[in-house]
Amino acid sequence: MPNGYAGAILLVDLTNRTTDELKVDETLLKDFIGGSSLAARLLLDRFKLDADPLSGDNPLMIMTGPMVASGFPGTSRFSICARAPQTGIWGESACGGTFGPELKRAGYDGIIVTGVSSSPVYLSVVDGKAGIHDAKHLWGKDIYETTDELKAKDGGLKVLAIGQAGENLVKIAAIGNDKGHFSGRTGLGAVMGSKRLKAIVARGKGRPAKADEERFKEVMKKALAEVKDSALAEGLHLMGSDANMELGMIKGDVPIKNWTVGEAFDLASNLSGPTMREKYLTKEHACANCPVACKRVVKVADGPYRTEEGPGPEYETCATFGTMLMNDDLAAVIKANELCNRYGMDTISCGSAIALAMELYEKGIVTPSDTGGLELTWGNMDAVMPLIKNIAFREGFGDILAEGTLGAARRIGRGAEDMVAHVKGLEAPMHDPRGFHGMGLAYMMSNRGACHLQHAVLATEQGMASWPELFDMEDDYVGTTSEGKAMLVFNSENYGILCNSLSICHYVVYILRPETVLEAFNAVTGFGLGKDDLLKAGMRDWTLKRGINNLLGISRKDDVLPKRILTALSEGAAAGSVPDMDLLLKEYYALRGLDERGFPKPEKLDELGLKELKRRLYQ
Amino acid sequence: MGKIKAMTQEWMDAYKAAIEADPEYKEIAKNWEGSVALIVNPDPDKGVPEPVYLFMDYWHGDVGEFVVCDKAKAESAKFVMTGDYARWKQVALKELDSTKALLQGKLKMKGDLPYVVRNIKVVNKVIDILGRVDTLWPDEA
Numbered sequence A: 001m002p003n004g005y006a007g008a009i010l011l012v013d014l015t016n017r018t019t020d021e022l023k024v025d026e027t028l029l030k031d032f033i034g035g036s037s038l039a040a041r042l043l044l045d046r047f048k049l050d051a052d053p054l055s056g057d058n059p060l061m062i063m064t065g066p067m068v069a070s071g072f073p074g075t076s077r078f079s080i081c082a083r084a085p086q087t088g089i090w091g092e093s094a095c096g097g098t099f100g101p102e103l104k105r106a107g108y109d110g111i112i113v114t115g116v117s118s119s120p121v122y123l124s125v126v127d128g129k130a131g132i133h134d135a136k137h138l139w140g141k142d143i144y145e146t147t148d149e150l151k152a153k154d155g156g157l158k159v160l161a162i163g164q165a166g167e168n169l170v171k172i173a174a175i176g177n178d179k180g181h182f183s184g185r186t187g188l189g190a191v192m193g194s195k196r197l198k199a200i201v202a203r204g205k206g207r208p209a210k211a212d213e214e215r216f217k218e219v220m221k222k223a224l225a226e227v228k229d230s231a232l233a234e235g236l237h238l239m240g241s242d243a244n245m246e247l248g249m250i251k252g253d254v255p256i257k258n259w260t261v262g263e264a265f266d267l268a269s270n271l272s273g274p275t276m277r278e279k280y281l282t283k284e285h286a287c288a289n290c291p292v293a294c295k296r297v298v299k300v301a302d303g304p305y306r307t308e309e310g311p312g313p314e315y316e317t318c319a320t321f322g323t324m325l326m327n328d329d330l331a332a333v334i335k336a337n338e339l340c341n342r343y344g345m346d347t348i349s350c351g352s353a354i355a356l357a358m359e360l361y362e363k364g365i366v367t368p369s370d371t372g373g374l375e376l377t378w379g380n381m382d383a384v385m386p387l388i389k390n391i392a393f394r395e396g397f398g399d400i401l402a403e404g405t406l407g408a409a410r411r412i413g414r415g416a417e418d419m420v421a422h423v424k425g426l427e428a429p430m431h432d433p434r435g436f437h438g439m440g441l442a443y444m445m446s447n448r449g450a451c452h453l454q455h456a457v458l459a460t461e462q463g464m465a466s467w468p469e470l471f472d473m474e475d476d477y478v479g480t481t482s483e484g485k486a487m488l489v490f491n492s493e494n495y496g497i498l499c500n501s502l503s504i505c506h507y508v509v510y511i512l513r514p515e516t517v518l519e520a521f522n523a524v525t526g527f528g529l530g531k532d533d534l535l536k537a538g539m540r541d542w543t544l545k546r547g548i549n550n551l552l553g554i555s556r557k558d559d560v561l562p563k564r565i566l567t568a569l570s571e572g573a574a575a576g577s578v579p580d581m582d583l584l585l586k587e588y589y590a591l592r593g594l595d596e597r598g599f600p601k602p603e604k605l606d607e608l609g610l611k612e613l614k615r616r617l618y619q
Numbered sequence B: 001m002g003k004i005k006a007m008t009q010e011w012m013d014a015y016k017a018a019i020e021a022d023p024e025y026k027e028i029a030k031n032w033e034g035s036v037a038l039i040v041n042p043d044p045d046k047g048v049p050e051p052v053y054l055f056m057d058y059w060h061g062d063v064g065e066f067v068v069c070d071k072a073k074a075e076s077a078k079f080v081m082t083g084d085y086a087r088w089k090q091v092a093l094k095e096l097d098s099t100k101a102l103l104q105g106k107l108k109m110k111g112d113l114p115y116v117v118r119n120i121k122v123v124n125k126v127i128d129i130l131g132r133v134d135t136l137w138p139d140e141a
Helices: A026-032 A035-046 A099-105 A143-153 A185-194 A213-228 A231-239 A241-251 A265-270 A273-279 A315-320 A330-343 A347-362 A381-392 A397-401 A405-412 A437-445 A457-462 A485-502 A506-511 A514-525 A531-551 A581-592 A602-607 A611-618 B009-021 B071-075 B085-092 B098-103 B113-118 B120-130
Strands: A009-013 A018-022 A060-063 A078-083 A090-095 A110-114 A121-126 A129-134 A158-161 A175-177 A181-183 A197-203 A281-285 A295-298 B033-041 B052-059 B062-069 B079-084 B107-110
Touching: A009 A129, A026 A035, A026 A531, A035 A060, A035 A078, A035 A090, A035 A110, A035 A485, A035 A531, A035 A611, A060 A185, A078 A099, A078 A185, A090 A175, A090 A185, A090 A485, A090 A531, A099 A158, A099 A197, A110 A121, A143 A158, A143 A197, A143 A330, A175 A185, A181 A185, A185 A197, A185 A347, A213 A506, A213 A514, A231 A241, A231 A273, A231 A506, A231 B098, A231 B113, A241 A265, A241 A273, A241 A315, A241 B113, A241 B120, A273 A281, A273 A330, A273 B113, A315 A330, A315 A347, A330 A347, A330 A381, A347 A381, A347 A397, A347 A405, A381 A397, A397 A405, A437 A457, A437 A485, A437 A581, A457 A485, A457 A506, A485 A506, A485 A514, A485 A531, A485 A581, A514 A531, A531 A581, A531 A602, A531 A611, A602 A611, B009 B052, B009 B062, B009 B120, B033 B071, B033 B085, B052 B071, B062 B071, B079 B085, B085 B098, B085 B107, B085 B120, B098 B107, B098 B120, B113 B120
Parallel strands: A009 A110, A121 A197, B033 B079
Antiparallel strands: A009 A018, A060 A078, A060 A110, A078 A090, A090 A181, A121 A129, A158 A175, A158 A197, A175 A181, A281 A295, B033 B052, B052 B062, B079 B107
């Protein structure tokens, strides 16, 4: 088997309760590497692209990459992929934690699940053996309860589970690993729920071989020294991803009051990483093999939002349940995060849906008679907590919000759709394109919809990282301009996409020098790929997923920012600024080799070796 | 009044005076406690033959000692920031964002990072004021 890989993908058919193995050709691995890239290729080759997202024909693909279980910093990741219930297009969501490395050690690079079980089941993958087990006793339980119960049998198991939201086919349902790590975006928890697959557990003792152990040890030393020397790493360790809250507020990055207000520094201050550290942090926590340890463990000791000690919120959650709702109580954010974790819902989507509901309530479009008496005034977190549960259980008004923010707006009508910040049906994460125009282009062109993690634009445009020697990029960028941003996004995508193929954390990639990552990749795999090969792999990934989306109906008309984001703010660092969509798209389309319909041109598909995609698009 | 040579005591005095004269500084910095030292790495080609140590004392909106100092005093500050002369000049001229410089490793800092993040408005304010000091830079002299 190729170095760095376990050598097989586990195929599970839940309808027939059978398992099999798929061996992946090394040439395919060199071209697509792993993670969501390999998943996209396998989807195109082996499955029905346009299957209903909640049908047995829609494969749920859980994929690692070659760096996973190598011990290299940040390589705990795995990607979960499927046609997305929330958007109807390509869906993927990467996750850190413990499951990825354990799956590799258990003998598999990935798992592809098809079919629908006649009753709830969970899947075990232990030292090369797969089993399908009854899970009726787990159905109806939340992610924390499910995880605890499965670990009670064997504490060494790493658990991937859905909560009630996934069971109830909520379109913003997430999948949780060991309680504190989530594949949140695009509603893949509902795909798992539709298959009546409550959980997957993994445990293994294997160690995927490395091509050059000595070279790997040397590059490990280099990587650890780079982490130790990094202020970004120090900041993430001390303050978590929420270190960005105050800095972002000053720079016009943080959405406020459902994207309608430009600056609220005191609000940000109460919700920030330093505040979490001072008031609620009990300890830092790390994903497997991570020296940064950006994860938070928190406890709200008393008050109405009291919690047990448990996983704390990320920046995105502090914004969606904080600034977006005009809530300055970090304890309430921590409680909302815990509820979303337990029920298994994406905090970006859930908080965004509630922000829309609050705006509609303020405008009188939604009234207490719609909400079951919940007073959805700005900042009223006492109403938010039961609403989160209502969404997870599809009860009352929650059933509408369970469709996702755009889905809910379409059901409500009366202009609600204009209040949703989304691209292709996926809510924009908490980085405002009015402050950073490159992010606007990245949202428009990310293959899963508005996304901050399918590329490295967050790092390069905001200055967390600067790689001018690697790419055709400037050393420094001004956020509120669209000029030069197409090239920035193009390059940052090609490199950032690799994070999800290699299954390495974005933050670690921002911290490490690109040549260190490349050297480690080659030490593990022995592929001997150069920088240009890897960037081409990034281009191939983007183009393949774009083509899949084209086959699912996506075209130029869908590459747009919503009215809410194209409405200028009147205060803050981004006041008066909106991305120039026409300029950005014109330049970007040329770089990507897209035609006027938004399809990859035949010559681009030839250049990237995507023959089957070309046949499907142009037959 | 002509330009003042950068990183001299006269320049430090002018910087201190500019901060004291700023109408917003006192309110923005009312919670800030602690001294800051800037260490400028030598760059003989740019007219900086030796390292330069600058010590600035800030306390609840007031400014205290602002001096060119020795290494030991600089290293005694609550926050110590180190960087090459060219980087410092870029920061002073607002050609380089200090936060970006820190995150990218172009400047190094010893001290309580969450405290600095918490008080990022103070940091931005004093840099903004520094840009107002009419400065003669060593490589332009």
